[in-house]
Structures are given as structure tokens and as C-alpha cells.
Amino acid sequence: xxxxxxRLLMAPSVILLLAWMIIPLSMTIYFSTIEFSSYNPxxxxxxxxxxxxxxITDPAFISAVSNTLILLLSVLIIxxxxxxxxxxxxxxxFFGQGMVRVLLISPFFIMPTVNALIWKNMMMNxxxxxxxxxxxxxxxxxxxxxxxxxxxxxxxxxxxxxLPFAILVFVTALQSQDTEQKEAAQMDGATGWHIFRYLxxxxxxxxxxxxVMIETIFLLAVFAEILVSTGGGPGYDSTNLTYLIYNxxxxxxxxxxxxxxxxxxxxxxxxxAFFLIRAVGKNLTx
Amino acid sequence: xxxLTITDLQKHYDNYHALRGIxxxxxxxxxxxxxxxxxxxxxxxxxxxxxxxxxxxxxxxLDGRDITELASSKRDLAMVFQSYALYPHMTVADxxxxxxxxxxxxxxxxxxxxxxxxASLQLDALLERKPKELSGGQRQRVAIGRAIVRQPKVFLxxxxxxxLDAALRVQMxxxxxxxxxxxxxxxxxxxxxxxxxxxxxxxxxxxxAGQIEQVGTPLELYRKPNSRFVAEFIGTPxxxxxxxxxxTHKADELVFDLFGHTIHFPAKRIKGTQPDSTIVGIRPxxxxxxxxxxxxxxxxxxxxHLGSEAYAHIQLLNxxxxxxxxxxxxxxxxxxxxxxKVDVDEIILFDDNNKVxxxxxxxx
Numbered sequence: 147x148x149x150x151x152x153r154l155l156m157a158p159s160v161i162l163l164l165a166w167m168i169i170p171l172s173m174t175i176y177f178s179t180i181e182f183s184s185y186n187p188x189x190x191x192x193x194x195x196x197x198x199x200x201x202i203t204d205p206a207f208i209s210a211v212s213n214t215l216i217l218l219l220s221v222l223i224i225x226x227x228x229x230x231x232x233x234x235x236x237x238x239x240f241f242g243q244g245m246v247r248v249l250l251i252s253p254f255f256i257m258p259t260v261n262a263l264i265w266k267n268m269m270m271n272x273x274x275x276x277x278x279x280x281x282x283x284x285x286x287x288x289x290x291x292x293x294x295x296x297x298x299x300x301x302x303x304x305x306x307x308x309l310p311f312a313i314l315v316f317v318t319a320l321q322s323q324d325t326e327q328k329e330a331a332q333m334d335g336a337t338g339w340h341i342f343r344y345l346x347x348x349x350x351x352x353x354x355x356x357x358v359m360i361e362t363i364f365l366l367a368v369f370a371e372i373l374v375s376t377g378g379g380p381g382y383d384s385t386n387l388t389y390l391i392y393n394x395x396x397x398x399x400x401x402x403x404x405x406x407x408x409x410x411x412x413x414x415x416x417x418x419a420f421f422l423i424r425a426v427g428k429n430l431t432x
Numbered sequence: 433x434x435x436l437t438i439t440d441l442q443k444h445y446d447n448y449h450a451l452r453g454i455x456x457x458x459x460x461x462x463x464x465x466x467x468x469x470x471x472x473x474x475x476x477x478x479x480x481x482x483x484x485x486x487x488x489x490x491x492x493x494l495d496g497r498d499i500t501e502l503a504s505s506k507r508d509l510a511m512v513f514q515s516y517a518l519y520p521h522m523t524v525a526d527x528x529x530x531x532x533x534x535x536x537x538x539x540x541x542x543x544x545x546x547x548x549x550x551a552s553l554q555l556d557a558l559l560e561r562k563p564k565e566l567s568g569g570q571r572q573r574v575a576i577g578r579a580i581v582r583q584p585k586v587f588l589x590x591x592x593x594x595x596l597d598a599a600l601r602v603q604m605x606x607x608x609x610x611x612x613x614x615x616x617x618x619x620x621x622x623x624x625x626x627x628x629x630x631x632x633x634x635x636x637x638x639x640x641a642g643q644i645e646q647v648g649t650p651l652e653l654y655r656k657p658n659s660r661f662v663a664e665f666i667g668t669p670x671x672x673x674x675x676x677x678x679x680t681h682k683a684d685e686l687v688f689d690l691f692g693h694t695i696h697f698p699a700k701r702i703k704g705t706q707p708d709s710t711i712v713g714i715r716p717x718x719x720x721x722x723x724x725x726x727x728x729x730x731x732x733x734x735x736x737h738l739g740s741e742a743y744a745h746i747q748l749l750n751x752x753x754x755x756x757x758x759x760x761x762x763x764x765x766x767x768x769x770x771x772x773k774v775d776v777d778e779i780i781l782f783d784d785n786n787k788v789x790x791x792x793x794x795x796x
Contacts (some may be wrong), residue, residue, distance in 0.1 A: 327518075329517065331518040331530070
């Protein structure tokens, strides 16, 4: 009796959440099996696997998948490595520590679109960007970052956006590190590097796992930075899977193929998650 | 000969003078306990010896070498921390061998040392466990093992037993005493528990407000405290302190007037000038309950029965409560009026500055 009342009371939220997930998913599955283009909305017969075949054989598909993975891994490595180093650097008290911490964390509060515009126009612009000015003052040719190194430019922007998140997590974790352990190691003859290597890094294993997992969720879906800066180009050099799906659905009006792409993105996310959880997930359970 | 010599050691924090000129010399193989109330500077002193805090004046010499400015890793000291500070990601074996591995000792030698230390501390079966899989007492033993394995010149203990439960604490205290006998290494031990200090120490250093109050063997401190602070700090239950209202000087004796009661004290026992005022200190075991006569009278407020003995809390006529040690079999009732006899030979007198008034011991 008591149990059925609990279930009854929980039912509305559970049903709502389930519908929230099931309806878009089933609609995507439905669209991926029919012919559906915004040019010809009346033509929507069943086509089986044709949309998937079309999306996968698209020359852009392979580069979109590899761009997605390169973007993901690069940003993960940059944010975790730099994040650990910077957090360790600002862990010891120094003059202006609070200010430096706020400055390091602040990029996280900037929305991705604005972030991309700042990098595009203020930093990487070949005519009046700061990078161009630096190269010119050193006597080099300015580089047109967005067209010469499009994917790298995106990686820099996204890393700048996500580094603060990593620092925020690591700084908090470092504060919970036991000082007596460090002192014990010091008396055991450990140098600063030894303490970092044998005590701090193991202590950070769990926060690193958390950062990697949370960032992965968001990095697989990077979109605004690409739309605002490179537009996926030149060619498909900076197109990731998310951007390719957008391209298919809203630039080429092929909603059906885009739905098939969306389902492939779900599969890719699951594959990545599988490997990631095997690699870092064991730190979470201990 | 002095092994560890501390000369005029000072430690200033931003606006706090933590160590105010510490002078101390410790001989090789001695077990020295620093004891004092919290905030007296005992942990700061230990951490300064360890090199975890830098001193702001004075010198520390160990075995003929000035180590005042030396990094703690170069001082050849090992420390056991209050929280044990085991490395949580390493097994017991790795915890024990960490310092040796850093010192690039050969694998065979490391194995041999870890084996012998773990055997002597009964850690053999636990070598592959992580610290969080150990009980408090086991962690404590690993922390001690980690210090022993390095064979340092001096062991430093920072309140190592305060995280253990009472039964285990007594057991570990014994193990530490045995360990000191076996190794014969110099040990410095910080505690706020005067029972630990009394039972473990060869010599006890009592600290108060950043200064050494008195140094001596446990019995010396108990029987001949230098000051009221030491007298009150050492001994459970505390020493009774009764201020004298007036001192009458007679030909060969002093008569202390304690709110109507009098205590006669032979004047010839006082060294130096005869005091005009005093506080009379007397330990509970030097007071006894008598049928009649006696030096003081009071009313029993409460009796603590400990089985082998009893402590009677007695309210005197001036409302002050003193504690008297009594035989357990005495039938004492709350509110009962009792007479107390004072063992005048054991009285300790303090002057107005809370310093002890020197007396010549009673001739035997």
C-alpha cells in the first residue's frame, strides 16, 4: 500500500522525464527511415537504411568524425595537463592569489559565441588581431589562423573556455590534500617534484576522472564556436559531427539524413563513453 | 654529552611570539617528552626541530652539526604525525619503503629492511593493504615503522596516540616504551596528556606560553615543582592549593593561618628570607582523614570510588573544595563532617609570583 502510493506520487515526474527522452528519440528514428527534405515536405515515403548510407558515404563524414575525436582529445589533454599545472602553481599562498584565481576562472562565465567572436576578431584576425601584431612586431608574416589552422583555432578557443572548469575542480581538490602527508614526504626526503608525482597526482585521480567525463559530454557537442568563427571550413577542415548534422538539416534541408547523422552521433558518443569509462572510470569507484 | 642542543630558539609568527628563547640539551638515547597545555608552543618547538617551521632566532645543533637552516629532509630525523599521514595511494610496503626508494637504496636492502621492520611491528600480514583498509592501531604502527625503517638519529612524535581509543592508547604507550628500550634511539615526544608524559619520559619538558617552565625526570617534577604551574599541571587529581590568610613568625616556626585553622611549619626549613605570604600546596595523597584532631575540617561534597582507592572532595569552611585520597573501604557519606590531617613534611609553598619557596628537605 505504502509502496504503491510512493510510486503513484513519483509517476508524474518519471513519466515526464521518460517522454522527454523517448519522444525526440523516436521522432529522430522515424525521420531517419523516411525521405524528408524541407524542399519537398510532401514526399516522405519509407526508405530503410538509405539515409544512413547517404550520411556515411558523404565525403565529409569521415573528416567530421575524426575532427570530433581530435577536438575532444586535444581539449581534454590541454585542459587536464594545463589545469593540473596551473592549479598546483596557484595552490600555495601568494600576493594577489584571490584575484588570480578569479581571473583564471572567469572565461568559464563567457558564453561560447562571445568567446569565439573574441578569439576571431581580437586575437586571430590576420589584420588587426593581437597574434598578427605580435608576429609583425617580431618581423614575421601574420598568420590567418582561421583559414590556415582552422581546427587548431577551434581547439584553442574551446580549451580557453574549458580550462577554467578544470582549474576550478583541481584547485578545490588540492585544498583537500592533507598537509601532514606532504610534510611526512618532505621529511622522508621527497623533493617538490616527488611530492607532486607520488602524492598530488594520485590525489587528483578522481577529480581528473570527473573533469574528463563532464568535459566529454560537452566537447562532443561543440557547435557555437565553429558556427561563429570558421563555419566548418575551409572545406570540411573544422567540421565536427554536430556541425555536419546542422549543415545537413538547416543548410541542405535534408532533415532525414540529419536525423540519421544524429543517431550515428549517439552511437559515437556511446563508443567514446565506453572507452573513457574503462580508462578513467575506475578512479570513480575506488 | 649533549646530542641535540637547542640554544635561545625563537619563533615569531606575524603577530604572535610562539617560542620565547628555548634552551634545551638532550643526550643521546634519551626519551624526552614535551608537555603543556594547548597553545604552549610544544608542537611548534617539535616542528621547528623537524625543520617544518623555520626559526626566527637561535640555533639547533644535532650530533655536533648546526641544523638550524637545514632542509628537513637533510636533518636525519623521522617524525610520526598525529594523523599518521600515511600515503593513501600506496600499500603498507610502499609506505614503509618510500624514503628508502627516494634515497636510491638497492632493492635487496629495501626488502630486507621492510621485512625486519614489519616483523618487529607485526605488520607482515598487512604489507599489501592500503592505509584505509587498516584499523587505527595498525595505521599507527605503519607510521612508526615508516620512521624506524630510515634509522634516523632522532624520532619525533607529534601527539601520536591522541587519535586512538583509551584501551589502545595504553597498549601503544607500552609498545612505544618497549621500542625505545630496544632501539635506544633518541626520541622526542609531544603530548598534552601528562600521564603519557610521566609514564614514557626519561625527562619531561614542561612548556608554558612559549617558554620552558621546568625540565626534569617525572618524579622530580612531581615532587619538586619549580612553580605553581608545574605543580598544578603534573599529577591527577590536581594538587590542592590553599592560600594562607596570614603568616605569624614565631621563634622556630611559621604559623600559617588558613581561615581559622593553623598549620605549623618549621622555620629552619625555609631557605633564604622568611615569607610574609604564601599559598600552601599539598597533594591529595598527603592529606588523610582522621577521627578527631587534624589540621582542617570540612564537609564531604562528593566521593569518587576508584576501587583501589577513593577521592573525597571536601568543602572547607571557606567554601574552597580540596581533594583527599582516602582508603576505599572507609565509609564516607555525602555531607558528613570530617577532620583532615596534613602531612607537613610534604607541603610545597608558593610565593605571590607563583614561584616555589625553596625548602630544605626534612631530615630522614
